[in-house]
Amino acid sequence: MKFLLVEDNVELANAVISRIKMDGHVIDHAEKIEDAKLFSDTGEYDLILLDIMLPDGDGRSFLEHHRARNRNTPVIVLTARSEVSDRISLLDLGADDYMTKPFDHAELQARCRAVLRRNHGSSQPVITIGDVRFDPVAGQVLVQGTPVKLRNRELRLFELLINAPNQIFSKQKLFDRLFSFDDDVSENAIEVYIGRLRKHLDGSNVTITTLRGLGYRLDVK
């Protein structure tokens, strides 16, 4: 996916950029509303992450500009202000969602998905491996053409694996992506979810291989 991040705090922007790039996305960064307008007018983005307090004005003015040009790239506002004071007016102005800083990247991703699903638009292609098709935006998995209902964590686990088939994922890596920091579960909980995924993939030619001491890997038979 291609993101546009509008954020004046360079430190924060760098942190967010490196985190988002880690997930294999592309991200442009604008520090000012002027730059953001230029970027959004010329480039094609799947999603815009917009800080609301910017040096050359209020992020809201960018939202107005953006909507006035009939761009329907969804915008998620990142606000550091009190929710109580800002919330409603942001949504009224046409932001698709908002998050308060500091935010959990897993939650950001979840919200991006939700927003994209609502807007039916993303450059993320449907992935096909073996006889399994995966639509990351719709969150849909088809095994031999039949839709399989996966819960959110199962889906996220599957997405991690299918995005890098043949790559080994350690338990820790998977755990970090699946559980939030306040979830009080041990890393062994991953085994449960791997077990479930295997059950869902039953009968297909895609399998999850356990590599003792190393982790898991998605394979096509």
Next chain:
Amino acid sequence: MNDQNGDKVNIAGSLRNTLMISLIGGALVLAVILYLVVRTYAAQIAQSTQDRILSASVTSILDAAAIRNEALSVELPYSAFSILSTQADDRFFYAIHQDGRFLSGYEHMVFTETPNGQMKFYAGRYDGSDLRIATGSRRLVGANGQTTLTVSVAQGQQSLAGVLNRISRNAGLLGFGFFALMTLLSLWLTYATIAPLTRLAASVQRRGPEDLRPVAAPVPAEMAPLVGSLNSFMRRLAHSLDQSEEFIAEAAHRVRTPLATVRSYAETTLQRVDKLENRQALRAMVRAIDESSRAAGQLLDHAMITFRADHLRRSKLDLAEVTGDLIRAMRPLADMKDVDLDLSATQQVWIEGDAILLQNALRNLVDNALKYAPAESVIQIIVSDDPANIRVQDSGPGFPQDEIPDLSTRFTRGSNAAETIGSGLGLTIAQDVAVAHGGTLILTNRKEGGACATLSF
């Protein structure tokens, strides 16, 4: 009188009463003076009229006197007495003296010396009647020298009393009429004077609590300083309210932005680190960041809510819709934990309230439920009417039964909350919002297990 908030107003007197009492009192004094003046003046005129008649009578008798053939001859002309006849049939008397000797008339009526040619008027009493007496004298010169003729004519005062009574009555009526007219005028004047004050008070009272615009309606010059002060007061209040909101927002910004930086870096680093100790350290870091940012957020929200509860921006809103919007926003968060948010809001539930505050209260309740709910469980959010309420039910461990009464007090957390992130302000915020809306927050444990928090209005 109490104002809207029940604050006592120290009242000393009433402008309306003071104005009315002084105007009507003044009118009363004026009416009495008018009555007295008119009556006195009229009485003087009536008296002088009688005096002139008496004087004419005396003069006509004196004029008719003459010395003929060395003898004094006094004729009593008919006119001298006919002019004295009155409607009231007042009695009249006369006495004629020559050089102090009684000559004719009623002997013991009176005798006074008067200087020649001058008329003297005085009151007297004779034969049981109050009289007004005029006495005049004339010096007559004859061959045998001169002689002084003194004539007194007296008239009863019944007719005059009648006239005076009539005049008094009319003067009384005049005074009363004047008083009545002045009273009406006073009432109108009082009303007209007080009216701008009343209008101002009403227009200020009619305002909503957050309407801090200056008073723009025209006011009399005398009220301009008051209204000027009021406007400047409201301007300063609005300014300081704005500043507080701005300050809270700015404080949030300052605290949260660096936290977000640290959190993002910590998350990124966590992905690159394999060593267990380092991973544990990073996870602990992120948890600490989450805790402090949540605490900061809730403190600021709490401050904002306390500050807003005093002047709620109430509007008519549908609880079902407000709840629906919030649940939609929270769904991605619940999805991540594989928890279902099951909203049951089948009917519209209208209340007067502040949507932002209500959503914040509800967010805290759902946040709580999400924190304690086991994975792949369902959190039920039920909106119902009579009374309007929102229930949030989870299937977590529930509230510690004996701590329920203390849970909604500031910074208290349940004893089983040790592993979850939270500042303990969530329930306080929910409670404050409920109270600001005239409602309550009720915490119970469900029979089938799990906590149930109800915002009831």
